[in-house]
């Protein structure tokens with residue numbers, strides 16, 4: 573008995589609140605049910621309409637802001653640490669943009685590489701932004717003007733807030749600079765590794781005497797010494813020489829695209845017949861003959877070709893870095909070799925028309941000049957200047973020799989190449 577009563581109370585305690593809630597909801601629902609379904613639907617429509625017009629209004633207001641007041645609203649500088657952190661993450665694809673997940677760094681590389689990358693680097697982008705106070709990332713991204721901008725940035729729009737964050741990151745990149753090219757020091761590892769091994773061999777041979785077979789010590793010492801000698805010779809020979817030199821040029825100019833694919837003659841750009849040492853590199857105007865019309869490249873888009881036009885507008889010539897450079901105490905003339913000697917560019921500069929990035933093909937050592945002079949014929953009979961070599965002409969007539977090497981007409985005279 574006692575038990576059943578208690579259970580009854582518990583049951584009642586559970587049921588009572590539920591009944592109360594049910595009652596209250598019925599009371600609340602009744603008037604609406606009386607008003608009828610139509611009014612309910614009407615009300616809902618009204619709410620949707622007001623929300624719609626509100627959305628439209630804010631969109632219009634936002635459009636007005638970006639259309640009418642960009643000059644006033646946009647100001648550079650004063651970026652917070654938060655802007656910078658967010659900007660770097662956006663650029664590297666660690667957090668998504670509002671328009672979706674994009675990794676800008678997958679194309680716009682953030683550290684220097686030794687392979688050619690046709691996309692502008694992050695540093696290039698930052699520099700272009702820095703140089704032009706009117707430059708707006710948002711405008712470039714949201715209103716693409718070229719094919720590459722359109723296809724490569726498909727659906728990558730940038731909001732005002734994201735633009736500021738990217739700008740903060742740009743500033744950080746500018747401070748860091750393009751970065752140094754880091755080559756893996758294989759040679760110094762071999763050099764120092766062998767050095768340590770040789771030292772151990774000597775110590776063991778003379779003092780510790782752990783390894784019984786003396787041949788091992790001797791072998792290490794011989795190999796080590798030979799390799800070290802080779803390094804020493806190679807290093808001293810390369811002092812001041814720059815074979816293979818291929819610096820980053822201010823514009824990603826490709827000989828493969830111009831002299832190769834488009835078969836433009838070397839002489840169109842290089843007036844190497846002249847004596848003046850620096851007249852060999854074409855001026856902006858030469859580029860503009862074609863790039864006044866060709867405004868976009870297949871690989872690089874507009875970015876690189878734009879630099880030609882920027883140079884033209886600013887009046888500053890493009891600062892090409894010189895690759896081949898003989899020491900001042902030597903004299904070399906293309907006129908002598910290309911015109912008089914009839915040599916092809918290829919013989920000294922390699923297959924330039926296959927190089928995207930031009931590099932120094934020959935080592936330009938004195939031995940290189942002399943070897944060719946000893947092996948190559950001068951255009952002896954055809955060139956009236958060589959009339960002064962009476963004896964050699966006589967020898968040819970007599971059939972003693974059938975050709976004259978460059979070396980025989982002064983190609984080995986110190987004074988012909990040295991002042």
Ligand code: HEC
Pocket residue numbers: 663669674675676677678679680690691692697700709712713718719720721724725728738871872873874875876
């Ligand atoms: C698929 C490769 C690719 C990706 C990904 C990419 N870009 Fe680009 N971007 C390019 C190329 C190529 C150009 C040069 C196009 C041109 O100038 O015609 C360029 C140009 C630009 C320019 C214009 C530079 C100028 O001054 O004209 C901006 C700004 C830019 N990118 C920002 C970004 C941002 C921000 C992202 C990430 C949301 C991004 N890009 C992602 C390839 C890419």
Ligand code: HEC
Pocket residue numbers: 821825826827830831836837838839840841842853854892893894895896897917918921924925929930
């Ligand atoms: C459309 C113009 C153009 C054409 C055509 C052209 N070049 Fe060049 N060349 C340049 C420019 C610009 C540079 C400087 C940038 C560079 O080094 O890539 C240059 C640099 C060079 C250099 C290195 C100069 C230095 O600084 O030591 C050599 C060598 C050279 N060109 C050879 C050739 C040969 C050979 C051909 C023909 C197969 C050729 N070029 C065709 C424009 C051209």
Ligand code: HEC
Pocket residue numbers: 823824825826829830834836854855858859860861862863866868869870871872873876877880
């Ligand atoms: C005789 C015409 C001619 C001259 C002169 C010329 N170019 Fe070009 N250039 C071309 C052609 C053609 C292309 C290929 C366009 C394409 O990719 O569709 C090109 C492409 C380029 C590209 C883009 C390559 C790519 O594929 O993205 C760059 C950068 C460029 N040229 C720079 C220069 C510079 C710098 C000079 C002056 C030293 C120069 N050009 C002189 C005809 C010329």
Ligand code: HEC
Pocket residue numbers: 838839842844848849850851852853896897898904906909910915916917918919920921936
């Ligand atoms: C016999 C070898 C030889 C031949 C052939 C040759 N060059 Fe050169 N070239 C050189 C040397 C050496 C230099 C470096 C000159 C210096 O530093 O004073 C040079 C430098 C250059 C330069 C750098 C600018 C300058 O004038 O110093 C250009 C551009 C160039 N050569 C283009 C050409 C072209 C184009 C041809 C073919 C028409 C050609 N060369 C044929 C040996 C040669």
Ligand code: HEC
Pocket residue numbers: 898902903904905908909912913914915919920936937940941942944945948949950951952955978981982983988989
């Ligand atoms: C690929 C072969 C080759 C190379 C490399 C070469 N030369 Fe020559 N050189 C010749 C030939 C061939 C002649 C003769 C040209 C003629 O017919 O007048 C010549 C002639 C000369 C002359 C003129 C000699 C005279 O009698 O007046 C000088 C100076 C000269 N070379 C300097 C150099 C220098 C400096 C270098 C190295 C930087 C060099 N050459 C590299 C082939 C070469």
Ligand code: HEC
Pocket residue numbers: 812813898899902936937938941942945982983984985986987988989990
């Ligand atoms: C065909 C041209 C040519 C002739 C002929 C020539 N030289 Fe040279 N010489 C050069 C060149 C090019 C260099 C620069 C090589 C370098 O930078 O490694 C040079 C460098 C030198 C150097 C500097 C050392 C060095 O390696 O940098 C000396 C010293 C020298 N020559 C002496 C002579 C003497 C002496 C003669 C006459 C027997 C002579 N040369 C004939 C082209 C020539």
